[in-house]
Amino acid sequence: MFKRLGRIGLAALTLATAPLMANEDTAQARERWYQAIDQRYGVLSDASERLEASAIRFCQQPDTPHRKRLNQDWMDAYQAWQAVRFVDFGPIEQQSRAWQLQFWPDRKNLVGRKMQAWLAADQPPTAEQIAGDSVATQGFPALEYLLFDEHMKANTLSQPVACGLMKAIANHLADGTSALRSDWQRFAEHYRTTRSYTDATLHGALRALETLEDKRLGDPMGLTGGAANGYLAEAWRSGRSIRLIEGTLHGLEDTFLPGLKTLLSSRGQAELADDFRELLDRTRHRAAEMSPGLAPILDDSAAFSDLQGLYVQVGQLRRQLEEIGGTLGLVRGFNASDGD
Amino acid sequence: MPTCFAPRPLPCIIVLATLFPVTAMATDGKTTAEQVVGHYADLAHANYQDALVAARTLDERIDALLADPNNETLAAARQAWVEARVPYQQSEVFRFGNAVVDDWEGQLNAWPLDEGMIDYVASDDYQHELGNAGATANIIANQSIQVGGETVDVSELTPDLLADLNEIGGSEANVASGYHAIEFLLWGQDRHGFEAGNGERPASDYMSGEACTHGHCDRRGAYLDAASDLLVSDLEWMVAQWAPDSDDNYRQALLAESPEEGLRRMLFGMGSLSLGELAGERMKVALEANSVEDEHDCFSDNTHNSHYYNGQGIQNVYTGRYQRLDGSTLEGPSLSDLVATRDSALDDTLKAQLASSMDELEALKQAAEAEQDPMAFDMMIAPGNEQGTELVNNAILALVTQTGSIEKAADELGVNSLQSDDAGHTF
Known part of the structure; x- marks a missing residue:
């Protein structure tokens, strides 16, 4: 009772005093992770630039094709973020960058209230003003409000204040993701040579699965003690919760798994990575075949049992990775979601 | 002991x-x-x-x-x-x-709470948890409340009732008891946002007859009394x-x-x-x-x-x-x-x-x-x-x-x- 799952945002602390294994065993894994994450940050930065360009084009010519393109570019960039969201160490820890990209959960509709306040202003903000404002105004959920909220009637977005607000947020997002990628590249040497980042990377993936099971699925589905509540799902305004989950599973598969396999192979345990990959692949396919939204599924018993299947598989993935962590001697420390 | x-x-x-x-x-x-x-x-x-x-x-x-x-x-x-x-x-x-x-x-200490479940709130200055059916139940102003298809008799405000009302409807923002419920009943909503100032509930919210402000003063008093009694007995237990x-x-x-x-x-x-x-x-x-x-x-x-x-x-x-x-x-x-x-x-x-x-x-x-x-x-x-x-x-x-x-x-x-x-x- 009375468990409120914490919002991830603080640096996860890992035990620097208890490295997993000898340095030579893990440097190779970190090299693979470094490259894969770098590429993913590149995809995120490029997608955010396309989103900004798309926002500018829509504001110049607010017609249906531009609008469709804008919605799609928002979704692509948001999914690109999901794919690399498991990286909760390094430059992403600076200036609450993860929250800048996605402030969530937002139980009390802070995003909605902050957006309404900006929309009521005479002038749209600059990107600098957005940078100095609440994290709730800076990321994908803020743009989602402008693109999908019921308060935004069909043509409101094309109005100067709304369009200016959207462009300022997209501009901040593109700047932020571009800086994130350069900072990651500057971080390369430190990441490659610091053993504790092997642990940190494993912890990041494990926490991503925990968050997926408990918060992104369990909370809105009413499986964590509270009632089912579609507003607790991510991207409820656009009805794209499952697409985001698919993005995370995809990212774990192509960004996290190769380094994990390297790590386990060097210990003669490649079969553990194969088992994990097999289940991850099945889970991702399942998510990909489901309808995009979570909230509508809560009232549809057939679809809900499918969603429960996804929840169960995510739980299995989490336990598999916990076991892998156990065989690697991973020690869990405090993290930002220890709390009520 | x-x-x-x-x-x-x-x-x-x-x-x-x-x-x-x-x-x-x-x-x-x-x-x-x-x-x-x-x-x-x-x-x-x-x-x-x-x-x-x-x-x-x-x-x-x-x-x-x-x-x-x-x-x-x-x-x-x-x-x-x-x-x-x-x-x-x-x-x-x-x-x-x-x-x-x-x-x-x-x-005793659940937080944050949707205080509109307990008492009156400003209609234009109250943000509750999205999807919380109990967020505006206002127990003090009602003899019975309906939350998510469930009807609850709240005519008698006892410590046990308040304990049972916690998380009603499956939302953890539905906090009926504890320090923060008492805090709300002593101060009221802080409507100053980022400016100086806190809740400004008047003492007259507990007065009887004509002097009573915001209605239901007797029930508000009974609520506060019950919440305070529950806090004491909970601490005795611990x-x-x-x-x-x-x-x-x-x-x-x-x-x-x-x-x-x-x-x-x-x-x-x-x-x-x-x-x-x-x-x-x-x-x-x-x-x-x-x-x-x-x-x-x-x-x-x-x-x-x-x-x-x-x-x-x-x-x-x-x-x-x-x-x-x-x-x-x-x-x-x-x-x-x-x-x-x-x-x-x-x-x-x-x-x-x-x-x-x-x-x-x-x-x-x-x-x-x-x-x-x-x-x-x-x-x-x-x-x-x-x-x-x-x-x-x-x-x-x-x-x-x-x-x-x-x-x-x-x-x-x-x-x-x-x-x-x-x-x-x-x-």
């Missing part, structure tokens, strides 16, 4: 000080893990006793307010509430790691759980575990409160999102004290020292002693870091309580308040830093897993 429930806790200290006499001493005179865990239980017991004493004073002041509602009796009740937070917030360090506390505390002269309570269960398990619970509680809860949920979310909805004591603007005494609780557990409400100090075998015998440099570092966190939290407290231009926590988190941001960030950073050393101390003491091993326990 009825004497310990008395408003004068002094006799108990003498008893407590003799709980771990020479029999528990290691033969070489060094502190043992067993002694440290035993003293931890003493400390928890004393802390909850103080929380109970302060809650009883609050209960008396609330009775006085309801007997004669006026500005003076309301101010006296508010003051008693602020004082009651001093021991309770220190006790929160016992919450994480000790399931007996964690499973119980929601009824004091009993830590009492030394019982053979069937949590203290006995804890001491029956291995000393290492006891140390794990102690360290887990310190680290979880320090990082995830205080630095994260209670400060960073509010600051980064500029969100007054995420302010801890949002009705009274007593947030700085709640944070300060949370930090104090963490330091208490490490040093084994607790300053009681009556000014006396409880001291005994500590985690610090244990760590020092293994790595005195680490002990020095952690002690310095805990002191540094208290300095940063003290800076918050001073800014909020300054005679001239006080800056309450909800002003610190305003967009563009650089000074406020720095104050809060410094406290967060100090807490994050000390948590790193708490992990090292755990490692040094052979406590390898700080993960809670309770299945289904969501940390």
Whole structure:
């Protein structure tokens, strides 16, 4: 009772005093992770630039094709973020960058209230003003409000204040993701040579699965003690919760798994990575075949049992990775979601 | 142990000080893990006793307010509430790691709450949890409420009813009892946003007849009375759980575990409160999102004290020292002693870091309580308040830093897993 799952945002602390294994065993894994994450940050930065360009084009010519393109570019960039969201160490820890990209959960509709306040202003903000404002105004959920909220009637977005607000947020997002990628590249040497980042990377993936099971699925589905509540799902305004989950599973598969396999192979345990990959692949396919939204599924018993299947598989993935962590001697420390 | 429930806790200290006499001493005179865990239980017991004493004073002041509602009796009740937070917030360090506390505390300290379930709120200035069917139930104004298809008779406002109403409809924002429900009933909504000022509930909200403001004053009084009674009885229960002269309570269960398990619970509680809860949920979310909805004591603007005494609780557990409400100090075998015998440099570092966190939290407290231009926590988190941001960030950073050393101390003491091993326990 009375468990409120914490919002991830603080640096996860890992035990620097208890490295997993000898340095030579893990440097190779970190090299693979470094490259894969770098590429993913590149995809995120490029997608955010396309989103900004798309926002500018829509504001110049607010017609249906531009609008469709804008919605799609928002979704692509948001999914690109999901794919690399498991990286909760390094430059992403600076200036609450993860929250800048996605402030969530937002139980009390802070995003909605902050957006309404900006929309009521005479002038749209600059990107600098957005940078100095609440994290709730800076990321994908803020743009989602402008693109999908019921308060935004069909043509409101094309109005100067709304369009200016959207462009300022997209501009901040593109700047932020571009800086994130350069900072990651500057971080390369430190990441490659610091053993504790092997642990940190494993912890990041494990926490991503925990968050997926408990918060992104369990909370809105009413499986964590509270009632089912579609507003607790991510991207409820656009009805794209499952697409985001698919993005995370995809990212774990192509960004996290190769380094994990390297790590386990060097210990003669490649079969553990194969088992994990097999289940991850099945889970991702399942998510990909489901309808995009979570909230509508809560009232549809057939679809809900499918969603429960996804929840169960995510739980299995989490336990598999916990076991892998156990065989690697991973020690869990405090993290930002220890709390009520 | 009825004497310990008395408003004068002094006799108990003498008893407590003799709980771990020479029999528990290691033969070489060094502190043992067993002694440290035993003293931890003493400390928890004393802390909850103080929380109970302060809650009883609050209960008396609330009775006085309801007997004669006026500005003076309301101010006296508010003051008693602020004082009651001093021991309770220190006790929160016992919450994480000790399931007996964690499973119980929601009824006392759940937060944030959708206060429109309890009483009137401003229709144009109230944001509740999305999808919460109970958010505007207004128990005080109604004889029965409907939440998510369930109809509940609330005609008689008893402590048991309030306890049952918690989380009604499956939303944890539906908080019917505890410190924050009482806080709301004493202060009302803070409608000043990021500006100076807190809740402005008038004493007339408890007056009868023509003088009653906002309606239903009798029911509002009955609600407050019941919430206060429930707080007292809940704290009585927790004091009993830590009492030394019982053979069937949590203290006995804890001491029956291995000393290492006891140390794990102690360290887990310190680290979880320090990082995830205080630095994260209670400060960073509010600051980064500029969100007054995420302010801890949002009705009274007593947030700085709640944070300060949370930090104090963490330091208490490490040093084994607790300053009681009556000014006396409880001291005994500590985690610090244990760590020092293994790595005195680490002990020095952690002690310095805990002191540094208290300095940063003290800076918050001073800014909020300054005679001239006080800056309450909800002003610190305003967009563009650089000074406020720095104050809060410094406290967060100090807490994050000390948590790193708490992990090292755990490692040094052979406590390898700080993960809670309770299945289904969501940390």
